[in-house]
Amino acid sequence: MKLKWGLLPGVICAIALGIGCGLFFPDWLVRAALTFNGFFGNFLGFIIPLLIVGLVAPGIAELGRSAGRLLLITTVLAYGFTLASGFFSYGVSEAVFPYLLETSSQTAQFAAAAELKPYFTVAMPPVMDVMSALVLAFTLGLGMAVIQGSRLKGIMWDFRDIIDRVIARVIIPLLPYYIFGIFLNMTVSGQVVAVLGVFAKIIVLIFVITAVMLFLQFAAAGVVAGKNPFSMLKTMSVAYMTALGTQSSAATIPVTLKQTVKLGVREEVAGFVVPLCATIHLSGSTMKIVACALAILFMSGTPMPFARFAGFICMLGITMVAAPGVPGGAIMAALGILQSMLGFSEAELGLMIALYIAMDSFGTACNVTGDGAISVIVDKIYSRRAPQAAPKMPSAPGNPQGIRIG
Template sequence: MKFLKNNLLIQIIIAIVLGSVLGNRLPESIGRIFSTFNSVFGGFLKFIVPLIIIGLIVPAIGNIGKNAGKLLLITTAIAYSSTLFAGFISYGVSITTFPNILATEQLGNITESTKNLESYFDIAMPPMFDVMSALVISFLLGIGISKGNFTYLEGVFNDFQSIIMSVINKAIIPFLPLFIFGIFLNMTYNGQVFVVLDTFVKIIGVIFILHVFVLVFQYVIAGTISKQNPFMLMKNMLPAYFTALGTQSSAATIPITLEQTIKNNVDPKIGGFTVPLCATIHLAGSTLKIVACAIALMLVQGQTVDFTLMVGFIFMLGITMVAAPGVPGGAIMASLGVLASILGFDMEQQSLMIALYIAMDSFGTACNVMGDGAIAIIVNKISKSKTIPAEA
């Protein structure tokens, strides 16, 4: 029971299976109870998402900019470039392969289905401001704090970040399995569940292959720059990779990541700086998954995947990933605002994104962590060639 309590992935899988099995077996009156919970919880999510954006992005930008030396700027630039590369590779492969793979899938808009489980009541929880306003406010405040001497304001937003993280960990993540159960219960009731499950299976293989490609590419660059064998570098990082598979957390894997990074001839001071930083700001594997899952969901719902729209989405997602906490499910929670504001995803579509993402969370985290090792090697080489002090 303790294993089940602490393993979000297993909880999500159980929720999907139970929802898919019980959708046509539970009395409608019972199903409506879960639909009512989903209505209330979905309303709360819609209310909290702008606050999550502010709570995560403002401290992230403020802290990154504070006393920023060349090493910090270089590491951040490389991490952001790696994240964008993963996002655009994911877009290119997804838009090329998914139309054929998912050609037989057709999922109508969940909220517009003629046969849905109705909730008994709704509770209106309008957000204080919309998602785009939250993003603009976050950037303005974060940049302002990073450039000025606003110690009190910085402390306020660091405390606010702690509150938001507590809300995510105690009021959102624990109830996600029940929320996803209700979504799949309703999809089974209206006959759409098998399309979604078939979509899950078809895209997981493609995303895993993309993860491998991105990692090989990162280490070929790191090996070329440092004049080391990229595959030996990858071999040394495997303990961190497999640790991340178990923890599903970049932050929890930092000690192992740092230990293995040092074995790749990285200066301990450079490793001690880049590994914890990248655990927070470098989420290439997570970006790859989010882009691929979003495209898959858009295709099966008959939406047009516009190139210009996706370019803006990937650039903004990359910035959002800088603010995403390195904890299980942190990346997808931070990305909900961008999914809503740019791609127009409603709460039901966002819940499917959460389910798709968490189903592959271990592999995405492992990709993030292993990529951190490659960035550390590159930064280590740059710091030596340019004589940038490690304590910058």
């Protein structure tokens, strides 16, 4: 029987091996690992614009193909919850990081390359820059949502399938080796202790603010629907624990649906809202990315005005609608704006991936549990309207359920 490792165990092993091997690897072997990292990093830079076009454009088009008040209410709430979690994470991180983290000559360069260099590099210039890819993706997505033609949509669905497979079969399997090279490099250059300290502190902070954010979401739902938020959280805890294991919002949909109905949400409403939110509601993922990005900026001593970071949060909530159907998909979809809006380097993007994946289960569980709060609010608002059948999620070619696992 072939043993299959998940992404998280692979990343943990890669970090441990990178630190251990960095203590005794000769220079020539370290340079070999850096050569692979240079190749993979260049490929990542090449694929990011294609990833944005291939995932964001169909994601926007899919939302546009559904019509009705229920879709509008659910989308606005999901995006509002996602934005609220991002700004909440920003506020807590800004207040806590000056006391929790340190900026020093050592840690300010924790993402920089060591003195050792790769044997060679292969240039892979992207076909367009990230901002051009974002503009093109929004233009195509909105256009496909408006026109009645099917030819371009079919091409974009196929292109999205190609990008999904590149991520699932190339990028994700090679990520542990890339992260191994990053931590090998940091160990050789004497920076790994500071980075691991940052990892531990951020993981604890994320867990705390996730719990607080979930309470606030269900408190809001309780006010709207006149229900006990603690009782609702207890009911949704089954979905939370399931998501911790599956690391997938969509794989948890059957459990989320069952628990949401137990909250008193009508089945037809829950049957529409929960699958849709599995794609567009990413409160936990946004919270993690904001906190991790702010920590890296703080540690490197890079000033970041609030207005610029606020724009990043708003764009992040939209971009991650395109999160591909693999563990860690949200951070893959966010790489483009981390690079274009916050100026992250290749090594900093690698650290973001490692740190995000280390907490992937917590973010997914937060997303799934928050879907219950959104469903309660939508059901209360929609019940004030004339009763009618809730619309069903549309299905794209090759995707009969109309949702993506992620």
